[in-house]
Amino acid sequence: MNTIQAEHQRILVVFPHPDDEAFAAAGTLAMYIEGGAQVTYACLTLGEMGRNMGIPPFANRVTLPTIRKEELADSCLAIGIQDLRMLGFHDKMIEFEDQQLLDSLILKLLKELTPSLVITFYPGYSVHPDHDATGAAVTRTVGRLPAAERPLVHCVAFASNHEQMIGKADVKLDVTAFLTKKMASIRAHRSQFQAAELVGNRELTDEEIRNRFGTEQFWTYRFD
Amino acid sequence: MLPLQPQDIQTHIDRLAGQDLYLHLELTTGAYASHLDSTRPSASAFITNAAVRYTNGSISGTGPYRVGLKTEQGWVYAEGLTHVDENDTERLILAGHDSQGKLIVALQLSRERF
Numbered sequence: 001m002n003t004i005q006a007e008h009q010r011i012l013v014v015f016p017h018p019d020d021e022a023f024a025a026a027g028t029l030a031m032y033i034e035g036g037a038q039v040t041y042a043c044l045t046l047g048e049m050g051r052n053m054g055i056p057p058f059a060n061r062v063t064l065p066t067i068r069k070e071e072l073a074d075s076c077l078a079i080g081i082q083d084l085r086m087l088g089f090h091d092k093m094i095e096f097e098d099q100q101l102l103d104s105l106i107l108k109l110l111k112e113l114t115p116s117l118v119i120t121f122y123p124g125y126s127v128h129p130d131h132d133a134t135g136a137a138v139t140r141t142v143g144r145l146p147a148a149e150r151p152l153v154h155c156v157a158f159a160s161n162h163e164q165m166i167g168k169a170d171v172k173l174d175v176t177a178f179l180t181k182k183m184a185s186i187r188a189h190r191s192q193f194q195a196a197e198l199v200g201n202r203e204l205t206d207e208e209i210r211n212r213f214g215t216e217q218f219w220t221y222r223f224d
Numbered sequence: 225m226l227p228l229q230p231q232d233i234q235t236h237i238d239r240l241a242g243q244d245l246y247l248h249l250e251l252t253t254g255a256y257a258s259h260l261d262s263t264r265p266s267a268s269a270f271i272t273n274a275a276v277r278y279t280n281g282s283i284s285g286t287g288p289y290r291v292g293l294k295t296e297q298g299w300v301y302a303e304g305l306t307h308v309d310e311n312d313t314e315r316l317i318l319a320g321h322d323s324q325g326k327l328i329v330a331l332q333l334s335r336e337r338f
Contacts, residue, residue, distance in 0.1 A: 049252075050327075051252060051254045051326040051327045051328070052325070052326055052327075053225065053319070053321065053325065053326070053327055054325070055324075055325040056225075056325060057225045057307060057319070057321055057325055057327070058225060059225070060225055060307075060309050060317050060319050060327075060330070061248060061250070061317070061319070061327075061330050061332060061338075062309065062312070062315070062317055062332065062338065063309070092255070092268075127256060127259045128255045128256065129255060130255075159259070160259065160262075194325075195324065195325075195326070196324055197256070197260060
């Protein structure tokens with residue numbers, strides 16, 4: 001089923017919220033890391049405007065950023081991510097940020113790390129305005145590099161109309177071999193994962209976990 | 225967070241009256257509302273660290289609760305409040321959660337910036 005595998009030794013992941021990495025790419029990242037890759041995760045916000053506060057709620061607007069910062073660090077540890085950068089932007093506000101500031105920070109990371117693969121959200125097809133704005137900043141910045149210097153960009157998409165607009169994912173990964181790490185990453189987000197639309201409040205069977213979390217897919221972003 | 229006791233909240237509101245405060249006020253369906261159910265539009269608003277001073281305020285209802293604060297020039301209002309941060313004795317941190325435990329409304333007052 002796996003539709004790649006180019007070797008990637010340096011990978012840059014850019015998502016706006018702690019837990020985006022867990023649901024969208026934890027298995028893929030664990031797989032690359034086992035193969036020797038160095039992964040940098042640039043997480044733009046602390047998810048401080050999230051609505052999930054634990055069940056029953058143990059967090060609030062004031063305590064959530066500190067709690068989610070710890071959860072993010074634990075999730076990265078579970079996946080094996082070696083380098084976590086928290087960029088300090090305000091949750092929900094990425095689309096209103098100074099684009100030059102965003103782009104310059106992403107460019108700095110690209111120059112410093114020279115990744116061969118960048119993972120982010122597909123702009124316009126990723127539901128949350130922060131997701132779309134993050135993907136837009138990454139693809140805009142990578143697109144400005146000379147073609148020969150551009151890393152491959154793999155995007156996550158899940159808007160209801162996304163397949164009509166951008167077709168099926170060209171990268172599909174069976175991550176069942178990495179589900180222990182992926183589920184540990186998801187469960188590290190203690191204030192979040194019990195939400196009904198995420199994992200829910202009851203123990204899932206192994207089969208349910210395989211069906212719901214065993215595949216990760218990406219669209220290779222076309223710059224032409 | 226614990227389910228709020230209105231008499232404790234009233235005491236706290238009275239204690240913060242007549243002072244220069246910072247306000248965080250928020251109402252949200254969440255950014256995924258319309259993605260999860262196309263009949264529900266996503267709608268949210270928040271203002272954070274707004275300077276506010278109220279002359280009197282009260283909590284009302286039988287739960288979920290309403291809070292109204294009368295300012296020198298107008299009003300601050302929140303409905304749907306259910307929980308309070310019981311560990312925060314200085315600031316007043318109120319939130320309203322839906323049946324799934326998600327935050328839908330927040331009203332917070334503090335002498336220091338959030």
